[in-house]
Amino acid sequence: MNITKVLLKILKKFVCEKKIILNAIAQGNLHDLSIKTSIEKFNEYSENNNLNIYINLNLITSLNSTANVDNFGFMIETLLRNKKNKYDLYYFDYTYTPILGSYLLDLNDRIPNNLLKIFNSNVLLNECSIEDKLVGLPGYYAYSLFYSNEILLNKYNKTIPKTWNELVNTSKYILEQEKKLNNTDLIAYNGLFNDDEEGICSLYEFIYSCRESVNSPFPDLRSETAIKSLELIKYIKNEIASGIDILSI
Incomplete structure (x- = not known):
């Protein structure tokens, strides 16, 4: 309802x-x-x-x-x-x-x-x-979707990444191969970490994705899990995304 x-x-x-x-x-x-x-x-x-x-x-x-x-x-x-x-x-x-x-x-x-x-x-x-x-009732839910470029994935016989490590490895490979073809205008990962409401939601979603199991609750922001998730964002940025790419919409 x-x-x-x-x-x-x-x-x-x-x-x-x-x-x-x-x-x-x-x-x-x-x-x-x-x-x-x-x-x-x-x-x-x-x-x-x-x-x-x-x-x-x-x-x-x-x-x-x-x-x-x-x-x-x-x-x-x-x-x-x-x-x-x-x-x-x-x-x-x-x-x-x-x-x-x-x-x-x-x-x-x-x-x-x-x-x-x-x-x-x-x-x-x-x-x-x-x-x-x-103190309140949920008015509506907003969802973020993670899109992948199936054309490039199929071109290099790669599957849609299911983990952040798979994303990094797959992206690095495709970027390297496309660079050989002089295609340097690719964005491997856009995290939507902008300075608006979407950025806050993206950060919470990323932290939640790093929870210990599917049924685990949202990690405490002071927990080791939350800290490691922020370190993972930095790792992804350094490996496959520029600061502009990962922050922009």
């Missing part, structure tokens, strides 16, 4: 004769308007079914703000810390849950268990909670 339907079920509990206007704030980019679309669908459904609920969304994008993900999180924290009641709903990256959670309501006391069961319990526990306090 998507977030629009869940939001609908929750807000229907508070329907009254007088029209309710809820103010929401979120950060988005021009390539992903998931939040905007969800809000628009909810407002349309609300109007068609006379729910008397309307969500007014303030979507922060590069067109109306210069704030990056860090500045957006700081802005939200400032609003909450100063007890500014400007917004009713806040959309933010789950990495800010530990920072913003102390200012937010405990949803365990306000949302029925049958609705909470719709969500993945591990996500609610690890990404939306502080200790026993549920």
Whole structure:
């Protein structure tokens, strides 16, 4: 069930004769308007079914703000810390849950268990909670995909790498062979470690890929596993990627 339907079920509990206007704030980019679309669908459904609920969304994008993900999180924290009641709903990256959670309501006391069961319990526990306090719900999930150049792989009878070491070895071989053909314009690995939100997500994804087993939890950032994962990024950069290639989109 998507977030629009869940939001609908929750807000229907508070329907009254007088029209309710809820103010929401979120950060988005021009390539992903998931939040905007969800809000628009909810407002349309609300109007068609006379729910008397309307969500007014303030979507922060590069067109109306210069704030990056860090500045957006700081802005939200400032609003909450100063007890500014400007917004009713806040959309933010789950990495800010530990920072913003102390200012937010405990949803365990306000949302029925049958609705909470719709969500993945591990996500609610690890990404939306502080200790026993549920401070948010997942609005949507974003996934990064790792693409490979099958034309070059087939050309040199190579398979898609399944480990980082395989990636390094395969890339080095193809780069060396293509260099003999005067093709020096190849990018072996683009890590998407830019200075935007994607860079933060890419870093977390890379660290997670270095966990001890498939079923292992996300490594503690102070653990030996996390440290070795950062050393591995440096190794990959030195072996097959320039600083520009590994950082850019």
